[in-house]
Amino acid sequence: MRSLQILFLLVFSISALGSQAIGHAPIGVMADHMHKKGESMISLRVSYMKMKGNSLDGNSISDDEILFIDNPHSNSPAKLSIVPIEMSMKMLMLGGMYAPSDDVTLMFMTMFTDKSMNLNTYHAMMRNNIGSFNSSSSDLSDLFFSALVKINEQDKSRWHAEIGLKFSVGEKKEKGIVLTPMNTNMEIFLPYGMQSGDDSFGLVVGFTNLYTFTDQHTFGNQIRFFRNISSKEWHYGDKTYFDSWYQYSVSKNFSISSRLRLNHQQDISGFDSNIKSPVQTSITSNYGGFTAEAGLGFNFLTQIFPGSEDRLALEIINPIINEKNGLQMKDKAKIVFGFQKSF
Numbered sequence: 001m002r003s004l005q006i007l008f009l010l011v012f013s014i015s016a017l018g019s020q021a022i023g024h025a026p027i028g029v030m031a032d033h034m035h036k037k038g039e040s041m042i043s044l045r046v047s048y049m050k051m052k053g054n055s056l057d058g059n060s061i062s063d064d065e066i067l068f069i070d071n072p073h074s075n076s077p078a079k080l081s082i083v084p085i086e087m088s089m090k091m092l093m094l095g096g097m098y099a100p101s102d103d104v105t106l107m108f109m110t111m112f113t114d115k116s117m118n119l120n121t122y123h124a125m126m127r128n129n130i131g132s133f134n135s136s137s138s139d140l141s142d143l144f145f146s147a148l149v150k151i152n153e154q155d156k157s158r159w160h161a162e163i164g165l166k167f168s169v170g171e172k173k174e175k176g177i178v179l180t181p182m183n184t185n186m187e188i189f190l191p192y193g194m195q196s197g198d199d200s201f202g203l204v205v206g207f208t209n210l211y212t213f214t215d216q217h218t219f220g221n222q223i224r225f226f227r228n229i230s231s232k233e234w235h236y237g238d239k240t241y242f243d244s245w246y247q248y249s250v251s252k253n254f255s256i257s258s259r260l261r262l263n264h265q266q267d268i269s270g271f272d273s274n275i276k277s278p279v280q281t282s283i284t285s286n287y288g289g290f291t292a293e294a295g296l297g298f299n300f301l302t303q304i305f306p307g308s309e310d311r312l313a314l315e316i317i318n319p320i321i322n323e324k325n326g327l328q329m330k331d332k333a334k335i336v337f338g339f340q341k342s343f
């Protein structure tokens with residue numbers, strides 16, 4: 001009888017976590033939780049990310065050194081002549097969740113991205129800096145549809161799987177005006193990384209475990225795979241994320257978290273023969289690689305709108321390991337803000 005009471009208390013304390021700040025993972029983690037039968041949720045995430053400076057195979061490289069690297073697209077100029085200085089990326093993610101049963105939660109997400117990059121142009125022959133310019137693009141970029149399926153739930157540990165589809169719907173033929181190494185302004189197709197999409201569709205598979213030490217301490221782990229199924233001329237490489245986070249419940253309405261993310265992505269497959277400006281981002285092997293980042297997060301429960309409590313969350317993410325393939329920009333800070341509400 002006593003063990004039944006303990007079991008009841010444990011099960012109750014886990015289900016009650018749902019309405020605590022600690023009940024959801026750090027906001028940078030997706031598909032981390034399920035819902036009870038009949039419950040739904042809307043979520044809004046806004047993220048801002050900045051990149052600055054460049055690295056070659058993970059080591060910092062100066063603009064002058066980049067100007068000695070061959071331009072694989074043409075002999076005029078024979079070397080790379082346009083160098084990215086900094087890039088910012090804003091993302092708006094609008095999502096919904098609905099649980100038709102306790103064992104399955106359906107999830108959808110739309111992603112809107114806005115990219116902006118500043119670049120320096122060097123003269124094709126004289127090699128002096130002839131000025132800088134900006135490229136930008138913004139579009140609805142991705143749609144996700146997933147099902148989260150409960151695998152196992154015990155008193156302290158719960159597991160679920162995710163299986164879903166990702167549709168890249170963003171523009172991939174975006175053009176922009178660039179300052180060329182011949183000191184002219186020309187409209188060209190923007191490089192791969194500045195496009196909003198790659199017109200591909202792919203599979204998302206994930207596994208999440210949440211381990212609850214006590215009501216105050218949780219430890220989460222998630223692995224998520226993104227695999228291309230079909231694409232047209234080219235597509236961004238397959239990627240794998242691994243997240244590991246520890247969360248501490250300061251109070252029912254406030255939790256803090258630390259998170260480690262490991263990212264691995266392949267370079268770009270295929271190519272677009274229209275993308276050929278003398279800049280690193282026009283070269284498909286300069287994509288993907290391995291990176292790691294660390295996040296510090298805060299989850300809040302508060303009452304803004306009528307109904308259940310509103311969730312607000314913030315996460316500040318910093319790069320810690322850069323092993324990006326080839327010549328790429330270096331990541332700087334990233335910040336994610338989120339709002340979630342269940343019905």
Ligand SMILES: [Cu+2]
Nearest residue numbers: 033035041097
């Ligand atoms: Cu949810």
